[in-house]
Amino acid sequence: MSSLVQRPTVVSLFAGCGGLDVGFKELNYDLIYACDNDPAAVEVYKRNIDERAYVRDVTSDDFHAEMKSIGTCDIILGGFPCQGFSKAGPKKHDDIRNLLYLEMRSAVSRLRPKLFLAENVDGLSQNFKGAYLEAIVRDFKDIGYRVEYRLFDSVGFGVPQHRRRIYFIGVREDLSYDEFNWPELTHLAQSRNGEAAIAGFGDLFSPGSKALLPATTIRESIGDLLQLDVNIADHRVTYAWNDAWDSIFKKIGPGQKLCNVRHSPTSVYTWDIPEYFGSVSEPERNILETIAKNRRHKKYGSIPNGNPLSVDVIKELSGVRSVSTHINSLLAKGYLKDIDGKFDLKGAMFCSGLYKRPDWDSPSSTVLTNFHNPRYFLHPQENRPFSLRECARLQGFPDEFLFTSGSSERELVDGYRLVGNAVSPPVGRAFAKAIFMYLSKEVKIEAGISRVVSRREAERV
Template sequence: MEVDQLMKHTAISLFCGAGGCSLGFKQAGYSILYANDKDAAAVETYRRNFPESLCSNEDIDNVDFGQVLSEIVMKPGELDILIGGPPCQGFSTAGSRFWDDPRNNLLKQYVKALTILKPKWFIMENVEGLLTSNKGKYVYEAAKAFIELGYWIIIEKIYSQEYGVPQRRKRVLIIGNRLGHEFRMPAPQFQVSGQLFRNSDITISHAINSLPPATKDKGTLLIPLTSPPQDDFDSFIRGNATQISDHYYPIINGIQLKRITALKPGQTMKDLPEELQHKSFKKRANRRVADGMPTEKRGGAPSGLKRLIGNEPSLTITGAATRELIHPVENRPLTIREAARIQTFPDDFVFCGNASHKIQQIGNAIPPILARVFAEHIRDDYGFEGDQDNEGRMLGFLLTKAGAMSPALKNTE
C-alpha cells in the first residue's frame, strides 16, 4: 500500500461494476483499497481506470473477506466505508426462510462482508423496486440485519437530478454507520420541479451539446475535442481530456429511420402511427400485465424508442440507452460517450469490452457526481470517529418525495 493511500479515508467497493461509485469517492479523496465484481468486462474497465486498487474478478460467494483484510493490512472495524450494493434479484420468502432462499444470496453475502469487515459506514444502492419487492419484505429483512449488526440506518429514495446529474434517475440508498451519528441525507444542490421532477437546472444539453459530431464509423477510435467547454458542468466532465472515444452510432435506415424521424421531443413508440409501431410493442402494449403471461413472452419493452428533450434531464440511462434513447434533435440514438456523460463519467474514463458490455456498465453504474456528493457529505459533516459499540437503530425511512404514491408503494407492508 502506498504512503499517500494511508493518509486518505478508506473504502471497499463490492459489486463495483465499471467503478462509478468508486470514482465519486476517489474524486472526494478516498482511497479504494479493494473492489470486486464477477463481470469480466466490468473488472477490466475497473482495473484500467483504478490501477492503484486491488480488484478481483470472482463470484462474491468465493471472496474471503478475512483474507481481503490481510491484503489491505487492516483489522475489522478500521475500514471507513463499504460502498456498492447487491443487485435486486426478485424475492419471495421472508422471516426465517428468507436467508435460505438462493435469490437472496447476494444480500446474504453483503451482510457477511459487513459482519467480517465491520466498516464504520456503508452505502448500499439499488433500484427503486427494492422498496416494493415482495411487498417490502426484502427491504425489511435487510434493514433488520443491518440493525442487528449495530448500524444506525436510513433508507430513502433519492432523485439524482437534485445532486447535479442531468438525468431523471431514482434510486434507493440505505446508509448506515456504527459510530452513533444521526445521519441525514445531504440537502439537494439543484432545484427541480414539475411532473416527475422534469424541470431542472442541469439538462441533457449541459451534458452533450459541446461534443463534436458523432460518427457512423465504429472504427473511429478517437475524436478530438476542438470547441471550448460551454459551462462549468462541461468543463468538469471534460477535465484534461483532449479527445473522446465511443462516440459513434449504428447506420440507421428503412422503417427504423422512419420511426426515429417521426418522433418529436418527448414522444415514444406509442405516439407513432400504428404502421410504424414495432410488432413487439403492439404485442405487449395490447396485453394487460395482470394476465399472468411471463414477461419474456410479452414481446419486449412497451415503449421502445423515446426521443429525449434537450432542455430537461434525460430519461434514466440503462443498458438499452443506445438502442432506445433518441438524440433530442438528431435522428439517431445516443452514443456510448453521450450516455457516459449523462451518467457523469468524465471524458477520459475508458470502458472495456464490446459495445454491449460498455453500455451495460454505464447503465448499471452509480453516477460519479452523485457518489461524490455523498462521499463529501459523510466526510465533512459526520466523519469517522465515534463509539463503535452502539445498538443498531432505524434513523429514517422515506418511500417517495413525489406528491402521489404508486400502487406498488401503497401495497408495501
Template sequence: MYYTVDLFSGAGGITEGFCRQGQYTCVCANDCDPCARDTFTYNHPGVPYILKDVREVTGKEIKDIIKDKCNSVDVITGGPPCQGFSLAGQRLTDDPRNMLFREYIRIAKSLQPKVIFFENVYGILSMQKGNVLKAIIAEFDEIGYECQYKIINAADYGVPQARPRFVLIGVRKGYGVKITFPAPTHGPTKEGTYQVNLFQKDLLPYVTVEDAISDLPKLDQGEGEMELLHTNEPTNDYQRERRGHRTPGTLFGHKATRHSKEIQYRYSLIPQGSTNACLPPEIRTKKNNVYKLDMTQPARTVTCNFRTDLLHPTMNRGITVREAARLQSFDDDYKFFGCLTRKARWLTQDDQVGNAVPPLLAQAFADHIAKVILPQFEGKEVDS
C-alpha cells in the same frame, strides 16, 4: 484520508465519485466480470482488484490486501442485485436468490467499516409489500449497524438524468452517530431562473440533455469511432468538468449504431420527449418504450438498452456509449471495455454504463459522509 472497499463495483461509478471528492482512497474492489474489471482497473489503476464471485471472497483476503494501506475500512460501498429475494416471515431465507446480499453482509461483518453506503433500485421499497426492505434492515441490525434509507433523484445532485434510486446509509451502533442525507443542489426552474428553497440555499437549475451533450461531435447513424479527439469547445461548466483529467481532450466510445432507413424514418416521427407509442399503428413495433430525449430536460433513466431505448434528440439514432456516459456524469476520458453487442458472455459497455451509479451522485454522498457523518466517530468510544 478515508478508506473504502467497493463491492459489486462494476465499471466503478461509486469509486469514481468518492475519489473525485478528494478525501477517499479505494483500497480494494471486487466484481466477477472481466470486462468490468478491465474498465475499473484502467480508470483506477492503483486499486487492488479481486476478480471472482463475491461468494468466494473472504474478509481475510481483503484484510491481507489492504493491511499495508490502512488499519481499518471507513466505508464499504456497493449494492448487490436485489431482484428475486425470498423471505420466510420477516427474514431472508437461505434461498440462492438471496445469496449475494448475504455475502455483502458477511464481508461487512468481517471488515466492520464505520459506514455502509448501499445503493439500489428504488423498487426495492415495494418488493413483497416492503417486507424485503424490513428484512434487509434487520440483517444489518444483526451485524451491528443502524440504517436509514431514502429514495433520491440523481438530477437533484447535478446529474443530467431523472434517475430515482434507493440509497441506504448504515453506521456502526454504539457511537451515537446521527444519520443524515445530503441536501439537493439542483432543482427545476421556471423561465430560466434559479429555484428558491425557503429552507436551503438557492438550488441550481437541473442539468439538461442539451447542457450535457451539445458539445460532443455530431454523428449520423453509423458514424464515429471508439477513440476521438474533441473538436468543439465546451459551452458550460458541466461540459468543462466532463473533459476529464486522465487524458484531457480524448473522447472514448463515441460511435453511433447503424440503423436501416425504415428505422431512421420511424425515429424521425417521434417528437422530443415522446415515445414510439405516438406513431401510427401501421409502423409501430411491439417495442413501446423507445423514448426520444428532450433537450430542455434531464434525460430519462439510462438503462442497459440505451442504444434502442433512448434516441438522440436531433439525430435519428440511438445514443452512443459516450452520450450515455455523459448523461451518467462520467468524464469523457473514462474508458469502457468490452463488446458493444450482447453476443458476448460478459458485460457489454452498455451494461456497464447503464448499471453504474452516476459519479456525481456518489460524489455528493461521499462529500456528506466525509464532512458530516464520519467526523462524528472521532474521539468517541463505543457506548456500552
C-alpha cells in the same frame, strides 16, 4: 506525518465500473479493495480508479479469504445486484440475486467498518410489499449497525437524468458520532407521472433549506456532441440497426415515441408510418384510432393495459360501414389481433413505447443498458442512438473516464452496459463528501481530502 492523520479506507463490493467510487477517489479516500464478478467492469475500474480491483464472486472462498486478510476498514460500499427488484425486468421473490446483500452483511460483520453505504433500485421499497427493505434493516441491526435509508433521484444532484434509487447508510452502534447528515439536493427534482404515491418517501423531492438550481437538461449535457467523432473518447455508436428503421426515426419528434396503446400527442402510431408498417385506407385508420381512443375505457373491461373491443362496439363508435371486412384487412396487415372474437391493436404494444426520442430541454429518462439500440431510445435530434460518451455524460461521468481502450464492438456494447448499471458519479461524490464530514468529527483526515472538499465548497458559492 502524524500517526493521527489518515485517509479513510474503503472496500467496495459489487463495484461495477466504479460509478459510486469515483467521488471517493476524487476526495482522496484510500480505495484498498474493490471487486465485481464482471471482468469488463473490473477492467474499466482498474483503468480509471484503482488497480486494487478484482474479478470475484462474493460467495467464493477466494473472496472470503480476502475479507479475512483485509482485517478492517473505515467504509464499505456496495451496490448489490438489483435484477430481482428492478421494474425493468421480472420480479422474482426467490431470485438468488435478491439475497446477495447477505454477502455484504457478512463482509460488514467481519470488517466492522465505521459506516457502510449501499445502493439499490427504488423497486426494493415497493416490490414484495417492502419485505426485503425491512429484512435488510433488521439484518444489519442484528450485527450492530443503525440503518437509515433515503430515496434520491440523481437529477437532484445536477445529473441530466431521472434515476431514482434507494440508499442505505449504516453506522456502527458503538460510535458516539452525531446523527448522519444526508447529502442535500442541489437541483430541482420534480415528480413525474406515477410518482405522486412516493413523493413523500425520504428526500426524493425535498428541497432542503437552500434554493435549488433548475434541473440540468440533455442539451446542456451533450449539446456539443452532435457529430460522432473518433477523436472524442467513446463518442461512437454500434450501428446495430436495420436501415429500414430510418423511416421510423424520421417520424418520431422530440418528446415522442412509437406507441399504439396510448392515445396521446406523445404517441406516434404504426399506421402513420406506411413506409415501414404498410398503408391503410381511411376507414381502416378510423377503426384503428377508434380502438386506440377507447381500449382503456372502463366500460369496455378492466384489463389494466387495455381491452379488446367487439365488432359491434367498433362499428358504433367509428361509424364505419362493413366493419368486419376492414377488420379482416387490418388483421392480415398485422395492425390488429383477435382476442376471443374481439379486437385490439397489435405492434409497438409496450405501454412505455419504442423509439423514444427525449426532449432536448428536459432531463433524460433513466439511462439503461440498451441505450445503444435505437429501437428503444433515440438521440433528441439526430437519427441515431446515443453514443457511449453521451450516455456517460447523462450519467455524470467525467470525460476523462474511459470505457473502451480500442475499437472493439464487444467492448463498446460492454461500455453501454456498464454505464447503464452504474451509480451516477455526482451522487457518489455527494455521499463521499457527506461521509467525510461525518467521520471528520472525531477522526483527523488527511489534509488532501480537506483541500478537495474546501475547493468544491468554494466552487458552489
